[in-house]
Amino acid sequence: MIKKNKQFRRIVITTGEPSGIGPDIVIMSAQKKWPVELVVCADPNLLLDRAQQINLPLKLRSYHSKKIASPCMPGELSILKMLLPQKTIPGQLNVNNNNYVINTLTRASQGCLNGEFSALVTGPIHKAILNRGNIAFSGHTEFLSQINKCETTVMMLSNRKLRVALATTHIPILSVPKMITQKSLCDTISILAQGLKKYFGVSHPKIYICGLNPHSGESGYIGQEEINIIIPALNILKKNINCELIGPLSADTIFQKKYIQHADVILAMYHDQGLPVLKYSGFGQSVNITLGLPFIRTSVDHGTALELSGKGTALPDSMIMAITVAIKMLTKSSL
Ligand SMILES: NC(=O)C1=CN([C@@H]2O[C@H](COP(=O)(O)OP(=O)(O)OC[C@H]3O[C@@H](n4cnc5c(N)ncnc54)[C@H](O)[C@@H]3O)[C@@H](O)[C@H]2O)C=CC1
Numbered sequence: 001m002i003k004k005n006k007q008f009r010r011i012v013i014t015t016g017e018p019s020g021i022g023p024d025i026v027i028m029s030a031q032k033k034w035p036v037e038l039v040v041c042a043d044p045n046l047l048l049d050r051a052q053q054i055n056l057p058l059k060l061r062s063y064h065s066k067k068i069a070s071p072c073m074p075g076e077l078s079i080l081k082m083l084l085p086q087k088t089i090p091g092q093l094n095v096n097n098n099n100y101v102i103n104t105l106t107r108a109s110q111g112c113l114n115g116e117f118s119a120l121v122t123g124p125i126h127k128a129i130l131n132r133g134n135i136a137f138s139g140h141t142e143f144l145s146q147i148n149k150c151e152t153t154v155m156m157l158s159n160r161k162l163r164v165a166l167a168t169t170h171i172p173i174l175s176v177p178k179m180i181t182q183k184s185l186c187d188t189i190s191i192l193a194q195g196l197k198k199y200f201g202v203s204h205p206k207i208y209i210c211g212l213n214p215h216s217g218e219s220g221y222i223g224q225e226e227i228n229i230i231i232p233a234l235n236i237l238k239k240n241i242n243c244e245l246i247g248p249l250s251a252d253t254i255f256q257k258k259y260i261q262h263a264d265v266i267l268a269m270y271h272d273q274g275l276p277v278l279k280y281s282g283f284g285q286s287v288n289i290t291l292g293l294p295f296i297r298t299s300v301d302h303g304t305a306l307e308l309s310g311k312g313t314a315l316p317d318s319m320i321m322a323i324t325v326a327i328k329m330l331t332k333s334s335l
Pocket residue numbers: 016021025123124125126127128140284299300301302303304305306307308313314315316
């Protein structure tokens with residue numbers, strides 16, 4: 001009997017800010033065997049120089065979309081070549097390399113959309129240097145949503161203990177109440193429920209929802225958003241989607257075992273309501289997932305850590321987790 005050839009998948013990785021730890025943690029993650037082909041969209045010299053600086057072996061093989069995908073050996077990566085205009089010094093941001101950062105992300109996203117790649121894994125980007133160079137950039141989530149014309153996407157971070165999703169992402173705190181509407185909440189929670197079903201095998205998601213104000217508004221005496229927006233949105237959703245919605249509950253007491261143990265995800269109203277708790281429970285051990293894009297995208301839970309770049313001391317755990325979770329998600333979604 002002829003054995004059927006196993007079809008391997010390709011995952012595309014962007015290393016983010018070249019002077020940050022993105023290249024380091026990708027090279028570190030490549031030291032183990034993966035069941036997929038890892039294609040890095042980056043400058044080959046950046047990776048080879050960084051590998052030398054952190055004293056790790058690295059062999060690059062050229063990526064060709066027409067070639068059959070095959071897993072890389074430990075210490076090996078496929079390279080989708082993009083060129084940096086200026087050589088990078090670890091830890092030193094350079095505005096002249098901004099377009100490179102955006103181009104790698106755009107190319108990788110296009111490759112996911114056209115079926116070249118099964119998922120996108122991103123390394124950390126430095127948002128301020130991009131903005132300093134007049135590229136309005138608040139995060140991968142917003143950028144990928146915009147270039148893929150997605151009106152709503154959801155940022156969800158996950159570790160072994162907890163999943164936290166956000167109703168709003170990288171916006172000033174003053175804008176948060178304006179951005180939370182009945183529609184935005186209905187869209188966010190619907191995408192969250194669909195994502196949990198499609199990628200994580202949760203057939204009837206239990207979603208716990210934070211209030212916006214202290215004590216969830218204290219019956220309207222400390223803010224009206226719970227009464228005017230959150231509760232009506234949950235009432236609409238309860239009639240329309242197959243999941244359990246619990247809340248709004250006070251954000252200061254929702255993150256306790258009796259709720260967390262039953263929750264498939266906790267929806268926080270804003271970035272720093274949910275992420276400090278998630279990161280306290282496992283910084284460097286969590287993965288950031290964008291739900292609602294036309295493809296799978298995962299990322300690290302940390303930033304560019306410029307001071308560790310090129311030293312070999314950055315921890316690759318979150319990058320390893322981001323790749324692992326992307327592989328699990330694509331396996332689940334194709335079941
Ligand atoms: N996925 C992304 O693109 C993200 C990008 N950022 C960006 O990163 C830049 C720097 O942000 P910060 O707030 O300084 O956060 P950061 O995560 O870069 O650093 C915070 C602290 O954690 C440490 N740290 C971070 N990653 C580590 C790792 N893998 N191993 C060991 N230690 C690690 C750093 O040394 C520092 O002490 C900002 O421009 C921010 O916007 C931040 C979070 C995510």
